[in-house]
Amino acid sequence: MKEKSSKYELVVGLEVHVQLATESKLFASDKNSFGDAPNTNVSPITLAHPGTLPKPNKKAIEYAIKMGLACNCEIAKVTSFDRKNYFYPDLPKGYQTTQDNQPICIGGYLDVKSGESMRRIDFNRIHVEEDAGKSMHDAAHQGTLLDYNRAGTPLIEMVTEPVISTAEEAGNLITEIRRIVRFLGVGDGNMEEGSLRCDANISLRPKGTQTLGQKVEIKNMNSIRNVQRAIQHEVTRQSHLLDQGKTIKQETRGFDDATGKTTSQRSKEEANDYRYFPCPDLLPIKISDSYLTEIKAMMPKLPAEIVKELQEKFNLTEYDADIIAESEDRADYFFHTAKICSHYKKIANWMIGPIQNYLAEHNQSLAQFSITPEKLHDLIDLVESGKLNYSTASTKVFLDMIANPDKSASETAKDLALFQDNDESGLQKIVDEVLEGMPDKVAAFKKGKKGLMGLFVGEVMKKSRGKANPQITTKLLNETLSK
Known part of the structure; x- marks a missing residue:
């Protein structure tokens, strides 16, 4: 200003x-x-x-x-x-x-x-x-x-x-x-x-x-x-x-x-x-x-160049690109992951969210971080394929992978029994049980209180112990409530 x-x-x-x-x-x-x-x-x-x-x-x-x-x-x-x-x-x-x-x-x-x-x-x-x-x-x-x-x-x-x-x-x-x-x-x-x-x-x-x-x-x-x-x-x-x-x-x-x-x-x-x-x-x-030529040969790609590349080649926002270009370790981690994972925005979200928060809380650098780009790719794929929801992946699976660096994301999710339930018939039963137990909320929803959808989804997640697929759950709730 x-x-x-x-x-x-x-x-x-x-x-x-x-x-x-x-x-x-x-x-x-x-x-x-x-x-x-x-x-x-x-x-x-x-x-x-x-x-x-x-x-x-x-x-x-x-x-x-x-x-x-x-x-x-x-x-x-x-x-x-x-x-x-x-x-x-x-x-x-x-x-x-x-x-x-x-x-x-x-x-x-x-x-x-x-x-x-x-x-x-x-x-x-x-x-x-x-x-x-x-x-x-x-x-x-x-x-x-x-x-x-x-x-x-x-x-x-x-x-x-x-x-x-x-x-x-x-x-x-x-x-x-x-x-x-x-x-x-x-x-x-x-x-x-x-x-x-x-x-x-x-x-x-x-x-x-x-x-x-x-x-x-x-x-x-x-x-x-x-x-x-x-x-x-x-x-x-x-x-x-x-x-x-x-x-x-x-x-x-x-x-x-x-x-x-x-x-x-x-x-x-x-x-x-x-x-x-x-x-x-x-x-x-x-x-x-x-001597000058020797030093020039040591020079990495500079932050401004990396920001430009992240925006133009990987379609990241200026905010995301600025944070990833903050250090050579961060940029290298992103580029390495992006070679094997095409969900570029998701990579940035994980780096700026759970990974950065964990490193700051434990005073660690990416060089000390146990989740490799390959393992992050596996974790992102589980979420994007609907096998894990993001909340479970970013808390329980993520932290268990850090504690057990030899295990993959799939092995961790399997051992913790956290894979998402995508079975519509099974989820429909839970949806029906939740709605039958909340008749007053159902009536309010049908009268226009659409904000109650979050409550219904939350109750289904509780009953399924966090395994219900939120997208499928929301779809089933909408279909049932519209009848």
């Missing part, structure tokens, strides 16, 4: 920080792991002790290139590291090793949904840098506690051009970035753990003008919803100030999740305040054509 402002046009640029899922840190062999005891994943290199020298993590470079390729960037032939100098308690070296002059990925774009159409969001760059540590303010202690486990963790910073025009576009871009990150396996994208964070540069300008307004930066937002809320709040705040003839201060602000408002933190530093200069301890990195 368009942000409410009759006079002004919103302009947003995002800086999305993605923590890379390498085993070790960017310049040291320290473990790269979330949730470990404070200050256990540190070393003299992380803490910048005198005489220590960093060494770049090759896997981090590979991951950065993969993201660049996924975002249609130009990959630099030569990339180098710089020092960004600022002093803060959680930055043990007093500077951050990052990329300023020669980033690894240049330009690029992603197409995201904007209203009913698609909009291209251009990137300025994607560069590699190390994360800082973490400051914790604990009421049980005086002062600030510092955990340097995160210091030196490899990040990519994805910097867009100032071309985003709505909070919706911003949210959709972050959603797509997170999906690609997870799809490629370069990170987990967990915003609640801080492994994907976002800064937003927000400004307003009079409608019809091209000159950018004074920007305000909102730092370290850890949910897509909060990014959108912060943008919407800034539209209201900045337009109010401009209407009063006041100027917008260039500053860094924080977002308060409880109030939905942004608050001033400090005046925004200019780039020259950071005193960037080439890192003297790290040589430039040359990206050879052969």
